[in-house]
Amino acid sequence: MSHGYSADKEAVLKRLKRIEGQVRGIERMVEEDTYCIDVLTQVSAATKALQSVALVLVGDHLNHCVADAIVQGGTQAQEKIQEAQDAIARLVRS
Numbered sequence: 001m002s003h004g005y006s007a008d009k010e011a012v013l014k015r016l017k018r019i020e021g022q023v024r025g026i027e028r029m030v031e032e033d034t035y036c037i038d039v040l041t042q043v044s045a046a047t048k049a050l051q052s053v054a055l056v057l058v059g060d061h062l063n064h065c066v067a068d069a070i071v072q073g074g075t076q077a078q079e080k081i082q083e084a085q086d087a088i089a090r091l092v093r094s
Contacts, residue, residue, distance in 0.1 A: 015052070
Protein backbone atom coordinates (compact mmCIF):
# COMPACT_ATOMS: atom_id res chain seq x y z
CA MET A 1 0.00 0.00 0.00
CA SER A 2 1.29 3.40 -0.93
CA HIS A 3 0.91 6.32 1.47
CA GLY A 4 0.39 9.96 0.60
CA TYR A 5 3.99 10.84 1.39
CA SER A 6 5.46 8.17 -0.90
CA ALA A 7 6.41 10.71 -3.56
CA ASP A 8 8.18 12.83 -0.92
CA LYS A 9 9.61 9.91 1.06
CA GLU A 10 13.27 10.60 0.27
CA ALA A 11 12.92 14.30 1.11
CA VAL A 12 11.08 13.50 4.35
CA LEU A 13 13.73 10.97 5.35
CA LYS A 14 16.50 13.49 4.56
CA ARG A 15 14.81 16.11 6.76
CA LEU A 16 14.36 13.60 9.58
CA LYS A 17 18.06 12.68 9.42
CA ARG A 18 18.93 16.38 9.76
CA ILE A 19 16.57 16.69 12.72
CA GLU A 20 18.15 13.62 14.27
CA GLY A 21 21.52 15.39 13.99
CA GLN A 22 20.05 18.51 15.59
CA VAL A 23 18.76 16.47 18.52
CA ARG A 24 22.15 14.78 18.96
CA GLY A 25 23.70 18.26 18.97
CA ILE A 26 21.27 19.35 21.69
CA GLU A 27 22.20 16.28 23.71
CA ARG A 28 25.88 17.21 23.40
CA MET A 29 25.11 20.76 24.48
CA VAL A 30 23.45 19.48 27.65
CA GLU A 31 26.34 17.07 28.32
CA GLU A 32 28.74 20.01 27.97
CA ASP A 33 26.65 22.25 30.27
CA THR A 34 25.94 24.77 27.52
CA TYR A 35 24.08 27.91 28.58
CA CYS A 36 20.37 27.07 28.93
CA ILE A 37 19.14 29.77 26.56
CA ASP A 38 21.42 28.43 23.82
CA VAL A 39 20.03 24.93 24.38
CA LEU A 40 16.47 26.27 24.27
CA THR A 41 17.22 28.04 20.99
CA GLN A 42 18.31 24.74 19.47
CA VAL A 43 15.26 22.93 20.91
CA SER A 44 13.09 25.56 19.25
CA ALA A 45 14.86 25.04 15.91
CA ALA A 46 14.39 21.25 16.11
CA THR A 47 10.74 21.72 17.03
CA LYS A 48 10.18 23.98 14.02
CA ALA A 49 11.92 21.45 11.78
CA LEU A 50 9.62 18.67 13.03
CA GLN A 51 6.60 20.91 12.49
CA SER A 52 7.77 21.47 8.94
CA VAL A 53 7.89 17.72 8.33
CA ALA A 54 4.45 17.38 9.88
CA LEU A 55 3.05 19.99 7.49
CA VAL A 56 4.45 18.10 4.50
CA LEU A 57 2.86 14.89 5.78
CA VAL A 58 -0.50 16.57 6.43
CA GLY A 59 -0.48 18.11 2.96
CA ASP A 60 0.37 14.79 1.35
CA HIS A 61 -2.34 13.05 3.39
CA LEU A 62 -4.94 15.59 2.27
CA ASN A 63 -3.86 15.47 -1.38
CA HIS A 64 -3.62 11.69 -1.56
CA CYS A 65 -5.53 9.78 1.09
CA VAL A 66 -8.36 12.24 1.73
CA ALA A 67 -8.79 13.18 -1.95
CA ASP A 68 -8.92 9.50 -2.96
CA ALA A 69 -11.48 8.76 -0.25
CA ILE A 70 -13.67 11.67 -1.38
CA VAL A 71 -13.60 10.41 -4.97
CA GLN A 72 -14.63 6.94 -3.74
CA GLY A 73 -17.36 8.47 -1.57
CA GLY A 74 -19.25 6.70 1.16
CA THR A 75 -18.31 6.63 4.82
CA GLN A 76 -14.61 6.28 4.07
CA ALA A 77 -14.52 9.90 2.89
CA GLN A 78 -15.92 11.21 6.16
CA GLU A 79 -13.57 8.92 8.14
CA LYS A 80 -10.51 10.25 6.29
CA ILE A 81 -11.64 13.85 6.77
CA GLN A 82 -12.14 13.23 10.50
CA GLU A 83 -8.76 11.51 10.69
CA ALA A 84 -7.13 14.57 9.10
CA GLN A 85 -8.99 16.95 11.43
CA ASP A 86 -7.84 14.94 14.45
CA ALA A 87 -4.22 14.91 13.26
CA ILE A 88 -4.27 18.67 12.67
CA ALA A 89 -5.79 19.23 16.11
CA ARG A 90 -2.96 17.19 17.70
CA LEU A 91 -0.37 19.25 15.81
CA VAL A 92 -1.93 22.53 16.90
CA ARG A 93 -2.01 21.43 20.55
CA SER A 94 1.63 20.34 20.54
